[in-house]
Amino acid sequence: MGDSVGDLLVLVIDLHPVWWADHSLTGVVQSSLVLSNAHLLQNPLNKLCVYGYMNTGVYKLYPTEEDLVAGESTAGKYEGFDVVNTTILMRLKDIMLECRDPEEHKQLDGSLLSGALIQALCHCNVMSKNLAIGNILNSRILVLKGSPDSRSQYMAIMNSIFAAQKNKVAIDSCVLGEDSTFLQQASEITGGTYMRVQDHGKLAQYMLGVFLMGVEFRKSFNTPPASKVDFRAACQCHSKMTDLGFVCSVCMSVYCGFRPICMTCNAHFKLPTALLKGKKVTGKRKLENGKS
Amino acid sequence: MDEEGDGYRWEGNYEKTWELIQETDGGLVDTTTTNAKREKRRLIQQRLSNVKLGVMRHVFLVLDQSVNMEDNDLKPSRFICLKRLSEQFILEFYDQNPISQIGVIVVKNGKGQKISELSSNINKHIANIKAQKACEGQFSLYNGLEIAFKTLSSMPSYASREIVIVAGSLTSVDPHPINDMLTQLAESNIRVSVIGLSAAVQIFSRVSAATGGTYNVMLDEQHLQELLRLQCAPPAATPTMEPSLVKMGFPPHVTEGPLSLCQCHVDDKSKAELTTHGFTCPTCASKYCEVPVECKICSLTLVCAPHLARSYHHLFPLAQFTETPTEELIDDSMVCGGCTKTFGNQKHVYRCETCNSYFCYTCDIFVHDMLHHCPGCESRPR
Numbered sequence: 001m002g003d004s005v006g007d008l009l010v011l012v013i014d015l016h017p018v019w020w021a022d023h024s025l026t027g028v029v030q031s032s033l034v035l036s037n038a039h040l041l042q043n044p045l046n047k048l049c050v051y052g053y054m055n056t057g058v059y060k061l062y063p064t065e066e067d068l069v070a071g072e073s074t075a076g077k078y079e080g081f082d083v084v085n086t087t088i089l090m091r092l093k094d095i096m097l098e099c100r101d102p103e104e105h106k107q108l109d110g111s112l113l114s115g116a117l118i119q120a121l122c123h124c125n126v127m128s129k130n131l132a133i134g135n136i137l138n139s140r141i142l143v144l145k146g147s148p149d150s151r152s153q154y155m156a157i158m159n160s161i162f163a164a165q166k167n168k169v170a171i172d173s174c175v176l177g178e179d180s181t182f183l184q185q186a187s188e189i190t191g192g193t194y195m196r197v198q199d200h201g202k203l204a205q206y207m208l209g210v211f212l213m214g215v216e217f218r219k220s221f222n223t224p225p226a227s228k229v230d231f232r233a234a235c236q237c238h239s240k241m242t243d244l245g246f247v248c249s250v251c252m253s254v255y256c257g258f259r260p261i262c263m264t265c266n267a268h269f270k271l272p273t274a275l276l277k278g279k280k281v282t283g284k285r286k287l288e289n290g291k292s
Numbered sequence: 293m294d295e296e297g298d299g300y301r302w303e304g305n306y307e308k309t310w311e312l313i314q315e316t317d318g319g320l321v322d323t324t325t326t327n328a329k330r331e332k333r334r335l336i337q338q339r340l341s342n343v344k345l346g347v348m349r350h351v352f353l354v355l356d357q358s359v360n361m362e363d364n365d366l367k368p369s370r371f372i373c374l375k376r377l378s379e380q381f382i383l384e385f386y387d388q389n390p391i392s393q394i395g396v397i398v399v400k401n402g403k404g405q406k407i408s409e410l411s412s413n414i415n416k417h418i419a420n421i422k423a424q425k426a427c428e429g430q431f432s433l434y435n436g437l438e439i440a441f442k443t444l445s446s447m448p449s450y451a452s453r454e455i456v457i458v459a460g461s462l463t464s465v466d467p468h469p470i471n472d473m474l475t476q477l478a479e480s481n482i483r484v485s486v487i488g489l490s491a492a493v494q495i496f497s498r499v500s501a502a503t504g505g506t507y508n509v510m511l512d513e514q515h516l517q518e519l520l521r522l523q524c525a526p527p528a529a530t531p532t533m534e535p536s537l538v539k540m541g542f543p544p545h546v547t548e549g550p551l552s553l554c555q556c557h558v559d560d561k562s563k564a565e566l567t568t569h570g571f572t573c574p575t576c577a578s579k580y581c582e583v584p585v586e587c588k589i590c591s592l593t594l595v596c597a598p599h600l601a602r603s604y605h606h607l608f609p610l611a612q613f614t615e616t617p618t619e620e621l622i623d624d625s626m627v628c629g630g631c632t633k634t635f636g637n638q639k640h641v642y643r644c645e646t647c648n649s650y651f652c653y654t655c656d657i658f659v660h661d662m663l664h665h666c667p668g669c670e671s672r673p674r
Binding site: 056121123155268 | 539627628630633670
């Protein structure tokens with residue numbers, strides 16, 4: 001086993017301007033800074049990275065190339081905190097000033113959660129590759145999410161969840177708005193914790209109480225129970241959740257009833273054998289049962 | 293001589309491999325320029341795009357367990373090494389093809405023996421492979437193929453049928469002429485791929501050529517692992533494969549309720565336990581601890597939506613990034629679109645053709661191996 005190299009915490013914060021128009025961003029940012037500082041305080045080797053995302057882009061708030069140098073030249077740890085806090089706040093201010101165009105921010109959808117997750121995973125990957133041989137960096141991602149899911153990102157988000165699972169990166173989710181099926185699946189599959197916080201005033205307490213400790217310690221504590229995850233598929237034809245569906249053998253599209261041509265890949269299906277020869281099918285099924 | 297135009301090893305020039313190794317700023321070995329890494333990149337590039345794939349697969353893994361597998365050119369012995377690698381193969385296979393099925397056959401004493409039925413139960417396969425001990429007698433290609441053929445020929449026509457043979461023997465003891473078997477295999481669209489452990493054998497290459505499979509001979513343990521990994525990616529669909537709508541159940545996950553037995557462990561008295569959690573079949577309400585599984589009562593395939601999603605990256609692969617020398621970059625302060633670090637002294641950067649973002653080597657490999665989505669394209673509004 002290698003030496004301890006600390007933990008990496010990647011904070012991913014939803015900055016969708018339309019959603020925050022009805023909520024107080026300041027409190028949430030302050031709670032995030034408390035969590036960031038507490039994380040860095042636990043172990044001098046702990047690392048931090050903060051991303052912000054909205055409907056127009058993904059922004060890295062910390063570390064940026066310039067303040068890496070500044071952080072190294074300051075000797076005291078408290079000054080280190082100061083570097084983190086001021087960098088994040090400065091970057092946030094810049095971003096908020098950039099997005100004042102009301103034309104771009106009309107609707108409450110299209111938050112680029114997929115892009116933020118992918119960049120966060122790239123960061124975790126590069127950080128773990130730069131270690132000396134034998135050292136393992138424990139990484140986890142905490143997503144603070146307000147705006148609703150956008151369905152078009154389903155594939156990108158699922159693929160990043162699987163990449164996180166393979167790289168042993170846990171995805172924690174702290175949802176401030178409506179429940180998110182994307183993040184419920186992400187936390188369930190990667191072994192993170194999913195939590196919905198309705199009282200934003202108590203966010204700092206929740207964050208310190210649940211998300212500050214590493215995933216391996218959570219077994220010894222009473223963390224929020226696993227939420228009921230809906231693993232059912234939505235059908236292509238009506239976008240309804242279905243528990244009994246027909247899956248195209250070519251492109252894996254799900255339909256809630258039989259249809260002759262696939263909507264996605266234009267495959268022509270033959271009629272189900274049950275319609276053609278009812279009795280023979282039952283005989284075959286019995287045979288298969290007998291074998292298995 | 294696996295690359296065309298390279299000629300035999302002894303015809304090539306003397307390679308000064310140590311000169312390729314360079315140090316990074318931190319004093320670690322810079323691996324980006326080594327051949328192994330370039331090779332990996334090339335492998336990714338070979339992946340097919342825009343080809344109809346057989347994503348639902350039925351695969352029989354045929355392992356040679358003859359005396360030839362006791363050779364110790366692979367450490368500690370060929371068979372022990374192969375057992376370990378097949379475990380990795382099975383894990384990787386189910387990771388990439390969760391709704392596919394594997395079966396395992398071993399061939400010893402000239403006889404084939406099915407040690408694990410075609411199913412999606414990972415733990416059972418691995419336990420069954422681990423339980424195999426002694427290597428005995430001769431290898432028989434015919435008998436191995438015949439057992440796999442009998443099961444595979446009755447599989448539905450929308451799924452691809454495959455046999456992967458790992459053979460260390462250079463001989464085969466067959467009860468019948470192999471040509472008849474070859475025609476039968478080709479007629480039933482069964483794809484046979486062979487991985488050889490010792491030397492190229494003509495009959496193996498004929499079997500794989502006649503059935504549309506691949507034939508490779510391993511160089512060392514790492515190469516064998518790579519060859520097995522190549523078998524994890526789904527092959528192109530054969531024209532005779534009929535697309536079909538397959539009825540599947542998406543069982544709800546039950547976490548509380550009355551105690552009940554699950555169908556997966558009900559036969560095994562030592563492991564049968566009363567539990568409250570599990571997945572219940574939507575048609576017959578029988579309970580299973582794990583999915584994907586085929587319901588024992590009503591033969592419905594039970595899956596979860598994430599299982600289907602795992603196959604998506606084969607169907608929608610990410611286009612290759614273009615390699616560009618770093619000097620050609622206009623702006624020196626440019627950062628990688630994935631990890632947002634500067635490129636430093638890297639020789640090459642990689643550009644996405646769609647969003648024109650540049651990526652470093654590490655991110656390029658990571659994006660194509662794991663993420664399958666370009667960080668640049670995903671970070672832009674659509």
